[in-house]
Amino acid sequence: LFLYLNDQFISTSNARIAPDDRGFLLGDGLFETMKSTQGSIHFFKQHWQRLQNGCQFLAIPVPLSDKTLQTIISELLIKNNLHETSAGIRLTLTRGSSSRGLLPPENPQPTFMLTCFSLAPIKKSVSLHVTKIIRNEHSPLVKIKSLNYLDNILARREAFIHHTDEGILLNTKGNIAEVSAANIFMVKDNKVFTPSIEEGALPGVTRQIVIDICKKLSIPILETAIDLSFFYSAQEIFLTNSLIGIQPVHRVNDQSFSMGNEGVVFKLQQAYAAILDKKSRKA
Amino acid sequence: LFLYLNDQFISTSNARIAPDDRGFLLGDGLFETMKSTQGSIHFFKQHWQRLQNGCQFLAIPVPLSDKTLQTIISELLIKNNLHETSAGIRLTLTRGSSSRGLLPPENPQPTFMLTCFSLAPIKKSVSLHVTKIIRNEHSPLVKIKSLNYLDNILARREAFIHHTDEGILLNTKGNIAEVSAANIFMVKDNKVFTPSIEEGALPGVTRQIVIDICKKLSIPILETAIDLSFFYSAQEIFLTNSLIGIQPVHRVNDQSFSMGNEGVVFKLQQAYAAILDKKSRKA
Numbered sequence: 020l021f022l023y024l025n026d027q028f029i030s031t032s033n034a035r036i037a038p039d040d041r042g043f044l045l046g047d048g049l050f051e052t053m054k055s056t057q058g059s060i061h062f063f064k065q066h067w068q069r070l071q072n073g074c075q076f077l078a079i080p081v082p083l084s085d086k087t088l089q090t091i092i093s094e095l096l097i098k099n100n101l102h103e104t105s106a107g108i109r110l111t112l113t114r115g116s117s118s119r120g121l122l123p124p125e126n127p128q129p130t131f132m133l134t135c136f137s138l139a140p141i142k143k144s145v146s147l148h149v150t151k152i153i154r155n156e157h158s159p160l161v162k163i164k165s166l167n168y169l170d171n172i173l174a175r176r177e178a179f180i181h182h183t184d185e186g187i188l189l190n191t192k193g194n195i196a197e198v199s200a201a202n203i204f205m206v207k208d209n210k211v212f213t214p215s216i217e218e219g220a221l222p223g224v225t226r227q228i229v230i231d232i233c234k235k236l237s238i239p240i241l242e243t244a245i246d247l248s249f250f251y252s253a254q255e256i257f258l259t260n261s262l263i264g265i266q267p268v269h270r271v272n273d274q275s276f277s278m279g280n281e282g283v284v285f286k287l288q289q290a291y292a293a294i295l296d297k298k299s300r301k302a
Numbered sequence: 303l304f305l306y307l308n309d310q311f312i313s314t315s316n317a318r319i320a321p322d323d324r325g326f327l328l329g330d331g332l333f334e335t336m337k338s339t340q341g342s343i344h345f346f347k348q349h350w351q352r353l354q355n356g357c358q359f360l361a362i363p364v365p366l367s368d369k370t371l372q373t374i375i376s377e378l379l380i381k382n383n384l385h386e387t388s389a390g391i392r393l394t395l396t397r398g399s400s401s402r403g404l405l406p407p408e409n410p411q412p413t414f415m416l417t418c419f420s421l422a423p424i425k426k427s428v429s430l431h432v433t434k435i436i437r438n439e440h441s442p443l444v445k446i447k448s449l450n451y452l453d454n455i456l457a458r459r460e461a462f463i464h465h466t467d468e469g470i471l472l473n474t475k476g477n478i479a480e481v482s483a484a485n486i487f488m489v490k491d492n493k494v495f496t497p498s499i500e501e502g503a504l505p506g507v508t509r510q511i512v513i514d515i516c517k518k519l520s521i522p523i524l525e526t527a528i529d530l531s532f533f534y535s536a537q538e539i540f541l542t543n544s545l546i547g548i549q550p551v552h553r554v555n556d557q558s559f560s561m562g563n564e565g566v567v568f569k570l571q572q573a574y575a576a577i578l579d580k581k582s583r584k585a
Binding site: 109123 | 305307314317318319320321322323325326327328329330333360361390392394396402403404405406415417419434435436437438440441442443448449450451452453454455456458459462474482483
């Protein structure tokens with residue numbers, strides 16, 4: 020297996036992260052998870068834009084151009100024999116090494132890493148558990164995809180302990196914020212609702228695609244506050260992220276939710292698949 | 303320079319963190335910062351206890367005993383020629399490598415690293431800036447010293463931009479929580495106040511020592527909520543952490559605070575120095 024680290028392709032077993040890397044010591048960095056099909060990266064432009072936003076926010080220089088990144092990813096997929104199938108790609112960018120202390124160095128030399136991996140089969144639907152983990156919607160960090168993932172890890176672990184697939188994080192007001200590794204949506208009376216960024220939702224790439232699809236299909240979509248009682252009144256619930264796309268939820272704690280070929284979720288899944296299909300035929 | 307990684311002393315330039323270490327990828331780990339004088343570690347027992355608490359909370363196995371840890375630290379200080387002076391020691395413990403995804407592996411093989419370093423001169427007093435960074439006092443993470451330090455990094459950076467030494471983080475209610483790399487205390491009418499753990503204060507080792515000193519000296523000490531207007535009414539303000547001990551604050555934003563040989567802070571500093579002195583004479 021090969022990965023790309025800083026400026027070279029290297030076998031995973033030979034790759035070395037420095038022990039004073041601020042990503043390792045302080046979680047001082049960002050990541051992106053992307054999906055590719057037959058070597059074509061889904062929604063690359065949107066991931067690139069979010070990476071740029073995160074880098075600007077954290078004042079970490081972007082160490083390469085979008086064109087170069089695309090070229091490297093293509094080559095990495097080929098080297099790992101993942102260019103003729105579906106694959107996941109993770110980009111990790113940290114502020115690199117520095118002298119001790121929290122203050123970022125004046126001229127950071129970022130650590131840049133790309134890995135790719137084959138995808139586990141995606142479940143047709145998942146169960147959720149409302150966890151005790153509270154997401155801080157007041158933190159500017161909710162807007163970027165930072166390496167500070169312990170809250171999400173704890174939520175995922177709590178979900179696992181309760182024999183469910185994913186854990187819901189509430190925000191400090193007790194409203195729905197997101198799921199440990201996905202954004203969350205609900206459908207009620209043919210309207211779609213999702214927690215707003217201000218409520219603590221990560222600005223997910225697929226989340227935005229779904230919002231755009233709703234607008235295009237004239238399905239009312241509201242980015243808003245969603246409290247638990249409203250949430251439980253949903254007709255359908257679904258998750259989004261770059262790897263799963265749009266994934267229906269069949270259960271939250273003890274309550275079941277419907278799924279089926281008549282609902283809004285099915286319609287959104289079809290529209291999402293059509294976008295990817297169109298893109299891949301273009302590529 | 304040498305560090306200790308997993309089970310061996312190794313030169314810093316040869317040390318390698320695996321690219322799939324969950325500490326690097328997800329901030330999935332803990333750290334401790336300790337101080338030593340002439341090879342004797344200050345308040346080792348307390349740091350060990352906090353590490354145990356953090357490991358238990360995150361379900362990361364502690365990979366060695368307290369005795370072994372002490373022995374390794376002593377040897378590391380000697381190898382780096384820091385055993386006859388004051389030195390800092392950082393312990394980093396991550397959940398190690400795992401297959402992809404947030405869910406912790408069933409049998410984690412933790413990554414354990416120790417580094418030591420000479421100490422920068424400690425300023426006699428510091429200035430603070432009240433930052434826009436909000437600490438999530440609702441997160442269970444506030445009780446452990448995790449690798450998720452981006453909020454604190456952002457606060458430190460904001461303080462730097464405002465030409466001050468350290469940044470104050472408020473909690474979600476707008477009360478004082480802590481400082482980017484220290485706990486904070488205020489003195490008013492010969493009483494000492496510090497944010498409670500519930501308000502978002504990290505349970506600092508030196509923080510607890512200071513609380514114990516106050517009790518011993520019959521200085522009233524309250525762990526409580528501290529809003530900004532009460533905070534600004536302080537007669538004295540000081541910071542605590544393992545490296546700086548007790549450090550007076552001379553300014554917060556535009557307001558100056560007194561320091562001097564008559565105040566409570568001076569008394570606490572003397573008591574703190576006496577404890578360390580007694581310990582070092584015993585050792």
